[in-house]
Amino acid sequence: MTTTTGTAAATRAVGTAHTRVEGLAKVTGAARYAGEIPHPELAHGWLVLSTVARGRVRSVQDAPVLAMPGVLTVLHHGNAPRLESDYTVPFGQPDPALQLFQHDRIPYVGRPVALVVAETPEQAREAAEALVVEYDEEPHDVAFFAGRPGMYTPEGSAAHKGDLEAELAASAVVVDAEYTTPEEHHSPMEPHAATARWDGGRLEVIDSNQGSRFVADELAKLFSLDPDSVRVRSEHVGGGFGSKGTRPHSVLAAMAATVLHRPVRVVMTRRQMFALVGYRSPTAQRVRLGADADGRLRALDHQAECQTSTVFEFIERSADFGRPVYDADAHHTVTRAVRLDVPTPTWMRAPGEAPGSFALESAFDELAEKCGIDPIELRLRNEPTVGPLSGLPFSSRNLRACFEEGARRFGWADRDPRPGVRREGRRLLGTGVAAAAFPTLSAPSTAAVTAEADGTFTVRVTAMDIGTGARTALTQVAADALEVAPGRIRMRIGDSDFGRAIIAGGSMGTRSWAWAIIAAARELRERLVPGGAVPPEGITARSDTSAAVGALTEMERHTFGAQFAEVAVDVTTGEVRVQRMLGIFAAGRIVNPLTARGQFIGGMTWGLSMALHEEAVRDQASGGHVGADLAGYHFAAHADVPAIEADWVDDPDPDDPVGIKGIGEIGVVGAAAAIANAVWHATGVRHRNLPIRPDRVL
Numbered sequence: 001m002t003t004t005t006g007t008a009a010a011t012r013a014v015g016t017a018h019t020r021v022e023g024l025a026k027v028t029g030a031a032r033y034a035g036e037i038p039h040p041e042l043a044h045g046w047l048v049l050s051t052v053a054r055g056r057v058r059s060v061q062d063a064p065v066l067a068m069p070g071v072l073t074v075l076h077h078g079n080a081p082r083l084e085s086d087y088t089v090p091f092g093q094p095d096p097a098l099q100l101f102q103h104d105r106i107p108y109v110g111r112p113v114a115l116v117v118a119e120t121p122e123q124a125r126e127a128a129e130a131l132v133v134e135y136d137e138e139p140h141d142v143a144f145f146a147g148r149p150g151m152y153t154p155e156g157s158a159a160h161k162g163d164l165e166a167e168l169a170a171s172a173v174v175v176d177a178e179y180t181t182p183e184e185h186h187s188p189m190e191p192h193a194a195t196a197r198w199d200g201g202r203l204e205v206i207d208s209n210q211g212s213r214f215v216a217d218e219l220a221k222l223f224s225l226d227p228d229s230v231r232v233r234s235e236h237v238g239g240g241f242g243s244k245g246t247r248p249h250s251v252l253a254a255m256a257a258t259v260l261h262r263p264v265r266v267v268m269t270r271r272q273m274f275a276l277v278g279y280r281s282p283t284a285q286r287v288r289l290g291a292d293a294d295g296r297l298r299a300l301d302h303q304a305e306c307q308t309s310t311v312f313e314f315i316e317r318s319a320d321f322g323r324p325v326y327d328a329d330a331h332h333t334v335t336r337a338v339r340l341d342v343p344t345p346t347w348m349r350a351p352g353e354a355p356g357s358f359a360l361e362s363a364f365d366e367l368a369e370k371c372g373i374d375p376i377e378l379r380l381r382n383e384p385t386v387g388p389l390s391g392l393p394f395s396s397r398n399l400r401a402c403f404e405e406g407a408r409r410f411g412w413a414d415r416d417p418r419p420g421v422r423r424e425g426r427r428l429l430g431t432g433v434a435a436a437a438f439p440t441l442s443a444p445s446t447a448a449v450t451a452e453a454d455g456t457f458t459v460r461v462t463a464m465d466i467g468t469g470a471r472t473a474l475t476q477v478a479a480d481a482l483e484v485a486p487g488r489i490r491m492r493i494g495d496s497d498f499g500r501a502i503i504a505g506g507s508m509g510t511r512s513w514a515w516a517i518i519a520a521a522r523e524l525r526e527r528l529v530p531g532g533a534v535p536p537e538g539i540t541a542r543s544d545t546s547a548a549v550g551a552l553t554e555m556e557r558h559t560f561g562a563q564f565a566e567v568a569v570d571v572t573t574g575e576v577r578v579q580r581m582l583g584i585f586a587a588g589r590i591v592n593p594l595t596a597r598g599q600f601i602g603g604m605t606w607g608l609s610m611a612l613h614e615e616a617v618r619d620q621a622s623g624g625h626v627g628a629d630l631a632g633y634h635f636a637a638h639a640d641v642p643a644i645e646a647d648w649v650d651d652p653d654p655d656d657p658v659g660i661k662g663i664g665e666i667g668v669v670g671a672a673a674a675i676a677n678a679v680w681h682a683t684g685v686r687h688r689n690l691p692i693r694p695d696r697v698l
């Protein structure tokens with residue numbers, strides 16, 4: 001059989017709507033997830049978490065539990081194999097939370113103290129619940145509030161220019177307001193799960209994560225193994241949102257499989273996820289804006305506070321949001337943090353930008369009110385021509401186009417700016433707007449493209465599809481690069497053996513992987529002789545985009561967006577109903593309008609949920625959560641989600657081979673502020689503390 005690429009009839013796949021290539025497998029159950037792939041001899045591990053917030057494990061009384069039916073072992077700090085701790089990871093220092101059972105210290109409620117392994121999950125659970133762990137408890141501190149003692153300024157979290165106090169003093173109009181957002185959790189639909197086994201001298205882990213190569217490399221380091229002797233596969237992943245890096249379940253599955261010489265699966269419960277996989281820190285933010293009477297900003301001061309743990313530093317950099325968005329003569333942004341006896345927070349969809357945009361975009365609405373200027377007009381008057389702090393040119397900046405298109409479609413021109421004047425029975429109606437921005441990043445990745453003897457093409461890349469549609473988008477990109485129909489592409493992803501590739505995160509996955517696929521496809525096309533024979537093993541070309549990505553010039557690269565919301569506030573119950581939302585985004589070339597719309601609408605729904613529902617409550621006395629499950633942690637259900645529309649303006653990235661920028665996170669940015677601003681417009685009352693619960697509205 002011979003094959004060629006580049007037939008004249010090849011249509012362009014990028015930019016056209018495609019249903020998910022794995023859709024049929026998912027809806028028929030043929031797609032298997034990490035916790036449901038069968039294995040002979042499989043044993044099941046159940047996590048036991050600390051119930052105290054600070055102290056030491058005095059004893060793990062494993063003897064009675066070892067006598068229970070089916071129990072194979074109880075791993076804990078007294079008997080666990082040693083793990084390597086002296087290593088680095090691509091995002092900096094390794095997380096000490098992965099040093100499981102290496103010591104007896106307890107730094108927060110929910111720290112794993114034992115893994116009970118049994119023949120069945122039921123036996124493991126029964127034994128785990130019966131396991132008695134004794135603690136020497138110490139006083140703890142989990143209280144996060146604005147301006148609390150212990151706040152410090154982490155390295156690199158402050159940026160400023162100009163004389164803030166002088167510009168504020170010279171301003172005709174000043175807004176000075178404080179905002180808070182609560183602790184929020186990702187809780188992806190598929191819980192974190194891993195099945196580990198030794199196979200012919202290699203450790204193989206089937207895991208639910210956002211970067212199989214990263215997990216494989218970290219497991220190799222923890223267990224002092226050759227990187228090539230660890231393989232992590234994650235063909236299907238049911239959501240991640242930042243929570244699915246290397247987490248305790250995969251480490252402990254690997255540890256137990258090593259100890260027991262048989263396959264071991266560890267699946268987190270929904271409740272365990274609240275302690276084990278990170279979360280968004282609560283924030284307290286103060287924004288000061290100073291403007292001339294015509295709304296031109298003289299001063300922008302955004303001070304944010306967040307919490308981190310005593311074991312590891314993760315900073316929710318809320319104050320970063322405004323850096324590329326608005327210019328001001330004096331421009332100060334800083335995020336401070338306090339170390340508490342809590343689990344370490346982590347990346348959660350639009351980390352920093354989500355809470356930061358709530359505060360700054362709410363403050364902008366307050367400034368518009370004080371200046372008597374339309375909130376869209378106010379933003380357009382403060383559009384920078386270069387990066388306000390960096391001085392760098394923007395690769396492209398189409399925020400104005402987003403507002404103009406959004407205003408037209410939303411019907412903004414007819415808006416009466418006065419608050420609290422539209423009544424419909426018991427309900428007050430209002431509309432609000434906010435800006436969105438998110439960094440555009442790319443990271444080095446590798447890919448391989450094989451021309452098969454049957455005329456099809458196999459692409460291998462350690463990309464992850466965490467539900468975004470990445471697999472489908474990459475299929476379209478590959479089809480165009482090879483100039484063949486998407487049906488001739490076999491997209492293989494989620495296997496660390498396919499080589500280095502960036503995580504599904506930072507809204508940079510599809511952009512980075514697509515770049516690598518295109519490079520490999522180009523190379524392959526050069527090697528394919530038109531009409532030439534393809535050997536049975538195919539012809540494979542490989543790529544590595546390290547050099548190309550490294551050669552990118554320094555610029556302000558961002559996606560932008562305009563968020564619109566209309567709310568109805570029931571003044572007798574305090575209930576806020578969002579009636580409609582519209583998001584218009586400038587987010588690069590859109591590869592697949594169908595799945596892209598899903599990403600934007602999903603992000604906007606997060607924003608709605610953040611504005612009105614989500615709030616994890618920590619009990620000061622115990623240090624743990626109250627209601628850490630999906631009954632206690634409220635989030636938007638279908639009935640809460642109104643007509644949400646998302647669309648985009650033309651905004652191809654000038655540097656990317658396809659023009660992609662990234663769409664995973666921008667949808668949530670600004671959405672909560674647009675809703676809070678609409679609530680003000682409806683009622684005349686500013687809500688500066690999320691969520692806008694009925695008891696806060698009344």
Ligand code: MOS
Pocket residue numbers: 210240241242243347348349350351504505506507
């Ligand atoms: Mo995202 S918070 O970068 O997974």
